[in-house]
Amino acid sequence: MKFVIAPDSFKGTLTAAQAGAIIARTIMKEMPEAEATVVPMADGGEGTVDALVQATGGTIVEHQASGPEGEPRTVYYGEIGEGMAASAVLEAANVFGLPLLPPERRNPLHTTSRGLGELMRALLDKGYRQFVVGLGGSSTNDGGIGMxxxxxxxxxxxxxxxxxxxxxxxxxxxxxxLTGLDSRLKESRMTVACDVTNPLLGPQGASHIFGPQKGASPELVARLDEGMARYAALMEQALSLHLRERPGAGAAGGLGFAFMSIGSVMVPGAEVVEQLTGLKRKIAEADWVITGEGRSDEQTVFGKLPWSVAGWANDAGKPAILISGSLGTNAEALYDRFAACFSTVPGPSTLEACMEEAERNLEQCARNVIRLLARART
Known part of the structure; x- marks a missing residue:
């Protein structure tokens, strides 16, 4: 029996590679004759650089840039490909991700996307003209003015x-x-991996939808959205373009809008990673597909990575299993694509305990899944 294991990260606990390795190890323990191929995935958020570097045999490189509050910190990017075809892979989550700040310091008034611009400028100096940028997991709501x-x-x-x-x-x-923007940007191709389609402004925009999880009060949300509207008007006047309503403009606190303003191509994050990992081809050769994430709920069906993986499995006529840290509201909709859905949490528990026991819980859940599949074969 052949398994393809293609999880997202279990945010805050396990990387996609770690989660995949745990599941693969469990498969081989319970079903020694099986084949297990691990393909760590990401959708533009945390783990995008790691997933693409691992899939392509690239290299992780560290660099100094401004962190979420403007402080100097060590960030990293990925080098993939060679020569003129070489690309740099970056992610907002690594530079100014929300987990980089403790809950009591999360405030979108005091965070900036500047570090990503600093990193891009350094890479332009190194000769890069092809970039893949993941936008998920940011702590910012600055519209990209920092970058x-x-x-x-x-x-x-x-x-x-x-x-x-x-x-x-x-x-x-x-x-x-905008006249002082680095002229080398016009020579560059930027593919932006983004898993949201929100516009920049209004009830479904950056400030209203993502501001609260970044520490914004209702009053602050309204203030930020008003400022964002002024910013959009100024930018669109300078560019002679109307960008605010384009899908993804509200991603990463309006950073999607800023990338659109410099001519970037917005692509669903899961598709970017799939193209570079060859996941569809590997799924076609498998008997079962296993994917997962930290929490699966009603948001998963709106294009989050496990939903995309299950769709590719369905297209290939292969059954997909979901193993996630927890199953949240309206999880019933997940059964439209998954053969079965499992939560790794064995019983009532605190968030802290779940995070501490993440590896053990995932291993135990995977063991139960594989034992069921093994028994079904006999």
């Missing part, structure tokens, strides 16, 4: 004072000058 500032754009307040590029700068913004 654009690091790339040469200039944003100022009513008195002409330059703004640093934090969320708190949006309400002060009165002028956007």
């Amino acid at each position: 654009l500032s690091a790339l040469g754009a200039r944003f100022t307040d009513r008195d002409g004072n330059p703004l640093e590029g934090f969320g708190r700068d949006l309400p002060k913004l009165t002028h956007a000058d």
Whole structure:
């Protein structure tokens, strides 16, 4: 029996590679004659760099850049390919991801996307002109003015004072000058891996949908959305483009809008990773497909990675099994694509205990799944 194991990360506990290795190890223990192929996946969020580097035999490289609060920190990117075809793989989660800040310090007024722009500029200096950028998991709501500032754009307040590029700068913004943007961006191809389709503004936009999970109160959400609207108007006037309503403009606190403004191509994150890992081909050769994530719920069916993996399995006529840390609200909809869905949590527990026991719980759950499949064969 052949298994393809293609999980997302179990955020905060296990990387996609770790989760896949645990499941594969369990398969071989319970079914020694089986074949288990692990394909770590990501959808543009945490783990995107690791998944693509592992899939392509690339290299992880460390670099210094500004973190979520503007502090210096060590980040990393991936080098994949060779020569003129070489690409740099970056992810927002690694530079200014929400988990990098403790809950009591999460406030979108005080976070910035500047570090991503600094990293991109350094890579342009190294000669890169092809980029893959994952947007998921950010702590920011600055519309991307931090990133654009690091790339040469200039944003100022009513008195002409330059703004640093934090969320708190949006309400002060009165002028956007894009003439200083790094000219090498026009020579570059940027593929942006994004798993959301939200517009920039309004009830479904960046501030309203993602602001609260980043620490914004209802009052602050309204203030940020108002500032974001002013920012969008200034940018669209400078560009002679209307971008605010494009799907994905609201991704990563409006960072999607900023990438669109410099000509990036927005692509569903799971598809980017699939193309580079060859997952569909491996699924076609398998008997069973196993995927998973930290929590599966009603949001999973709107294109999160396990839903995409199960869709590819269904297209190939292969059954897909979901093993996730927990099954949340409206999980019933998951059965439209999955042969079976399992939660790794064995009983009532605290979040802290679940995180501490993540590896053991996943191994135990996988063991039960594989033993059922083994018995069904006899």
